[in-house]
Amino acid sequence: MLIALAGNPNTGKSSLFNAITGAHQHIGNWPGVTVEKKEGTITFEGKKITIVDLPGTYSLTAYSLEEVITRNFILEEEPDVVVDVIDATNLERNLYLLTELMELTDRIVIALNMFDEAKKKYKLDVKKMRELLGLPVIPTVAIKDKGIKDLLHACLHGYFKPKKLSYPEDVENRVEKLQRMMENLDLKNKRWHAIKLLENDSEVRKKFANLGRKDILHEAEHLRHEIEDIYGDDIETLIASFRYSFAHGLFHEVAEPLNVGGVTITDMIDHVVAHKIFGLPIFLVVMYLSFEFVFVVAAPFQDAIDLIFNGKTLASGQHINGLIDISYHWMASFMPNWASSFINYGMLRGLAAVLTFTPIIMFLFLILSILEDSGYLARVAFLMDKLMRKIGLEGRGIISLMLGFGCNVPAVMSTRALKNERERELSIALNPLIPCGARIQVFAFITAIFFKHNQALVMWSLILLSMGVVALLGYVYSKTIFKGKAEPFVMELPPYRVPSLKGIFIHMWEKSEGFLRKAGTIIVGAAGIIWLLAALPWGVQFGGENSYIGQIAHFLAPVGAPFGITPESIIALFFGFFAKEVVIDVFYVLYGTKEALFAAMTPLQAYSLLLFILFYTPCVATLATIYNETKSTKFVLFVILEGFALALFFSFLAYTIGSFLGVGG
Amino acid sequence: MKLSELMPGETGVVTKVAGTGAIHRRLLAMGILPGTVIRVARLSPFGDPIEYEIRGVFISLRKSEADYVEIDRIIPLHMVPAGEKVRVMILDGGVNFIRNMGSIGISPGKIIEILSPCCPMRVRTALGEHYVGKGEAYRIYVR
Structure with missing residues (x-):
């Protein structure tokens, strides 16, 4: 048996899906698009039931991907039951989608979700609603697992005798006329097709053009004009009005508002949180606290993972073995040293790197779920929209950009919050240009050596430069390569709600597991390759002058010269590709002491190097995540090229101007 | 506008x-x-x-x-001060609400005079003087 969940956004559809399927769910994409598809299988009353969570939509037009996916699924896959998840606190608007769903299928079960909250707002007559609709109506409270069994029971044994919305006679006549013209066609649900043709729906029109039925298209257009003439408005407004008056009428039949004119808690909170003046500072504080929470709480977990795998080198130079060292010695006892080294110091170290990312990802998505599920994220979009629109993003885009300062990996993953595909891509293309925590660590290390007296100034110059570049590129990209047609940004500001723990943990698990499984493979592979480059030809010092990496660095030395970048720095940059903080370790290995490093470069060369590190390619983990989110090698290449172009441009500029002016030399 | x-x-x-x-x-x-x-x-x-x-x-x-x-x-009726004469524009409610209001002379297009402010409000309609409660005044819109 196949059940599809449909409904408006913010109705608790995901919570209901979680409540029904529990942990038995599978997340993927709808074929050919990046819209998320969730599926789960359960056994209820001895029957195997597959549940598909359709994208949240307000209507079923041909204008958005989500809406087309939803209606095509219902039309073509013919689920046995469609559950329309309705936010009972917002009944009238939610009933609009129901009128559209009822034109697509007869087998609908209505889940009146958040029924507990709704009872405070209206007196609801569920029995009357059942009678008026001729469909099962089941009150549910998804986050408290209430009403789930009743809902499934209704799906299996419900009585479906829908009393459909009928349009005024002048419209119905014309729908029937079109239906009659379709008699010989092999089409499911002709009435729906006829209504959509009258509505001038582009997808359905295409369908009929492909069927070679121009006659029907012409007739539909003629009939549409007739209706518009009779009622004196455009067809879209008219059809929407007919549907809404059905929704409006039904709503007033079954719901009696309580407490009219009272101020809601949400309105009181928004009076402060979405305030014209206080809104922005509050947002900054919320972001700061979230940030602190994620990185401060995740840090000990990351350190512990690092310590367990990689051990620790004490200040005295003594090395305490980690799991990787122990495993290396053990394997070396029965296989060649190089093989053990490759497995342990190459691959296993890669795996350790992947694992150290997971605490950040888990805590970050914990916070993000709380922000989203509580309703605050929508307020961020409201507060920041005007500002972010200048760089081609909607308000929520600020979140992933800010997260970039912590770590680009979860920041790129967080772009899923942007519903618009073009904005998501733009946001991913900009994200690696924000210096992550690891790069900021490297900056702190280098500036402490070379710019003792104005370290803060140099650090800020780098961070402000990156923000300036993001703003400028965002502006330019949104007008050129990431240009898209204006999409409506009609957004609901849902009531504030206490998020459900279950939903948050499922979300956290999904994200971390997805990262480990998909990005993890790529990262471990890349770690292996870097190991090979640093260790071969066999017998050289690891990452030394004679290794392949050393040879490449030597070969590239003339290229680095105009930027003041030394061959040793090139080796460090190579390793930095694996993980940015490794740059510091490599400098220690190559130079031994900070003094030796200070002697090897002028401050100007150091600044040029800093600029290079700021922009050159994102680390392997970020690239793997970008690939994962876009499924496009071209996009990954674009991000690498973009980084190198900026790195070369700024280091060259700084080094040339600096040399010319004779500063820092 | x-x-x-x-x-x-x-x-x-x-x-x-x-x-x-x-x-x-x-x-x-x-x-x-x-x-x-x-x-x-x-x-x-x-x-x-x-x-x-x-x-x-x-x-x-x-x-x-x-x-x-x-x-x-x-303007929602509850915000209109006493002494004003206003024209009813919209009754935001179901069939029963519209019928009940109509029975005391409040329906779209009709002129009513506010005698005392919200709430309950005393209004003069073509059908005489009536009280309008808070739950009603918030759903009657006038101009």
Whole structure:
């Protein structure tokens, strides 16, 4: 048996899906698009039931991907039951989608979700609603697992005798006329097709053009004009009005508002949180606290993972073995040293790197779920929209950009919050240009050596430069390569709600597991390759002058010269590709002491190097995540090229101007 | 006038939803239709977007989107001071509510005079003097 969940956004559809399927769910994409598809299988009353969570939509037009996916699924896959998840606190608007769903299928079960909250707002007559609709109506409270069994029971044994919305006679006549013209066609649900043709729906029109039925298209257009003439408005407004008056009428039949004119808690909170003046500072504080929470709480977990795998080198130079060292010695006892080294110091170290990312990802998505599920994220979009629109993003885009300062990996993953595909891509293309925590660590290390007296100034110059570049590129990209047609940004500001723990943990698990499984493979592979480059030809010092990496660095030395970048720095940059903080370790290995490093470069060369590190390619983990989110090698290449172009441009500029002016030399 | 010209706290009734394509359809799907009552809840820090209350739901619209919506300014009855004479524009409720109000002379197009302010309000209609409760005054819109 196949059940599809449909409904408006913010109705608790995901919570209901979680409540029904529990942990038995599978997340993927709808074929050919990046819209998320969730599926789960359960056994209820001895029957195997597959549940598909359709994208949240307000209507079923041909204008958005989500809406087309939803209606095509219902039309073509013919689920046995469609559950329309309705936010009972917002009944009238939610009933609009129901009128559209009822034109697509007869087998609908209505889940009146958040029924507990709704009872405070209206007196609801569920029995009357059942009678008026001729469909099962089941009150549910998804986050408290209430009403789930009743809902499934209704799906299996419900009585479906829908009393459909009928349009005024002048419209119905014309729908029937079109239906009659379709008699010989092999089409499911002709009435729906006829209504959509009258509505001038582009997808359905295409369908009929492909069927070679121009006659029907012409007739539909003629009939549409007739209706518009009779009622004196455009067809879209008219059809929407007919549907809404059905929704409006039904709503007033079954719901009696309580407490009219009272101020809601949400309105009181928004009076402060979405305030014209206080809104922005509050947002900054919320972001700061979230940030602190994620990185401060995740840090000990990351350190512990690092310590367990990689051990620790004490200040005295003594090395305490980690799991990787122990495993290396053990394997070396029965296989060649190089093989053990490759497995342990190459691959296993890669795996350790992947694992150290997971605490950040888990805590970050914990916070993000709380922000989203509580309703605050929508307020961020409201507060920041005007500002972010200048760089081609909607308000929520600020979140992933800010997260970039912590770590680009979860920041790129967080772009899923942007519903618009073009904005998501733009946001991913900009994200690696924000210096992550690891790069900021490297900056702190280098500036402490070379710019003792104005370290803060140099650090800020780098961070402000990156923000300036993001703003400028965002502006330019949104007008050129990431240009898209204006999409409506009609957004609901849902009531504030206490998020459900279950939903948050499922979300956290999904994200971390997805990262480990998909990005993890790529990262471990890349770690292996870097190991090979640093260790071969066999017998050289690891990452030394004679290794392949050393040879490449030597070969590239003339290229680095105009930027003041030394061959040793090139080796460090190579390793930095694996993980940015490794740059510091490599400098220690190559130079031994900070003094030796200070002697090897002028401050100007150091600044040029800093600029290079700021922009050159994102680390392997970020690239793997970008690939994962876009499924496009071209996009990954674009991000690498973009980084190198900026790195070369700024280091060259700084080094040339600096040399010319004779500063820092 | 355009919806985007309405000030925070003010209320309007939609007369026309212009525009084409996705934006037009999205506005309609959110329930912004001729006859819908819409109130400006608040402005965002940069004055754009604007938060509106429609059918008990809060929605954020960009100015460029609110420009597509034509409205007439109306006032909820409870905000009208005593002594004013106003014309009833909209009764925002179901069939019973409209019937009940009609029975005391409050229906669209009728002129009523406010005798004492909200709430309960005393009003003079063509059918004599009547009391209007809070639950009703908040759902009657006048001009």
